[in-house]
Amino acid sequence: MNCRDCHRFDPEKETCKDGKLNPLTYEQASETLMIYGIRAICIFNDYRESLIERRTVAMKEFKRQSE
Numbered sequence: 001m002n003c004r005d006c007h008r009f010d011p012e013k014e015t016c017k018d019g020k021l022n023p024l025t026y027e028q029a030s031e032t033l034m035i036y037g038i039r040a041i042c043i044f045n046d047y048r049e050s051l052i053e054r055r056t057v058a059m060k061e062f063k064r065q066s067e
């Protein structure tokens with residue numbers, strides 16, 4: 001979602017009222033995840049769900065290899 005179309009966007013401050021980040025590309029979203037964690041990424045971000053899924057798969061694979 002574009003922040004300017006969102007009800008949580010503050011047009012005066014030109015930022016998210018919730019302090020969330022909304023990366024524009026998958027690469028940016030991936031870097032944001034590595035630096036700030038998943039909670040920093042907006043729930044309306046186009047890449048958030050794929051990042052969560054990728055992380056879940058990686059954790060399952062790690063657990064499987066640890067057994």
Ligand code: SF4
Pocket residue numbers: 001002003004006007008009010015016017018019020021022042043044045
């Ligand atoms: S970061 Fe998310 S919640 Fe915040 S203004 Fe943008 S779309 Fe809305």
